[in-house]
Amino acid sequence: EAGVAQSPRYKIIEKRQSVAFWCNPISGHATLYWYQQILGQGPKLLIQFQNNGVVDDSQLPKDRFSAERLKGVDSTLKIQPAKLEDSAVYLCASSGGFSGNTIYFGEGSWLTVV
C-alpha cells in the first residue's frame, strides 16, 4: 500500500516569496491533516479536512496560509508571503476517517525561509 506522498521534500525561499506544498493521501482516506513542525517541537495542526470540507482551521494563519482539497483527494498548502518564522517541516497526514485509530504521516516538506 502506498503511503502519504508529499512534494517537494525541500524548499528554500526568500522572505515575502510564495511556496506551495502538495500532498496525496493514502488511497481511500477521507481525513487529511496539515501539520507544521518547528525544530524541537511537536507537530501543530494547521488544518483538517474531511473529504473536501474543512473540519478545523482555527490555527491556520489565514492572512498568509491557505489550503484546499477540491476533489477530496489530494491537497495543496500555500504560504504567501512567507516569513522567516515559517521555516519548519510541513507534514501531511491522513486517516480512514476522523475517528480512525491510526493516522499516517508523509515524509514532510522542509521549508527554509531566508
Place this chain on the structure above:
Amino acid sequence: GQNIDQPTEMTATEGAIVQINCTYQTSGFNGLFWYQQHAGEAPTFLSYNVLDGLEEKGRFSSFLSRSKGYSYLLLKELQMKDSASYLCAARSGGSYIPTFGRGTSLIVHP
C-alpha cells in the same frame, strides 16, 4: 484549550526499560496516540489507546488512565535504534482533532 505535557529528554542504557510519561488536559477526550520520530523523518505510529489499561505490542506497551489524564509508553529491551523523539497526542472534541505534545527525546547509550 488543550495541554499536553511530557518530559523534554530522557536517557537510558541499551537493554534496559524506560517509561515515558504524558499528562493531558483536554475537553471531550476520545483517544491517545504515541508516535516515534527519528531525526529528519516523519512520525510513525506506535499505539492508540481509548480505554483504560495497558496495551502491549512487542517491546512497546502503552497505558492509559482517563480519570487521571495520564498515559505512559513503556519500552523494553532498549536498542540503540530506539533513540528518537516520542510524541504523545491526545484527541478530543467532536472533530476528533489530535493535539501533539512537544515530544520526549530519548537517548539510548551503550
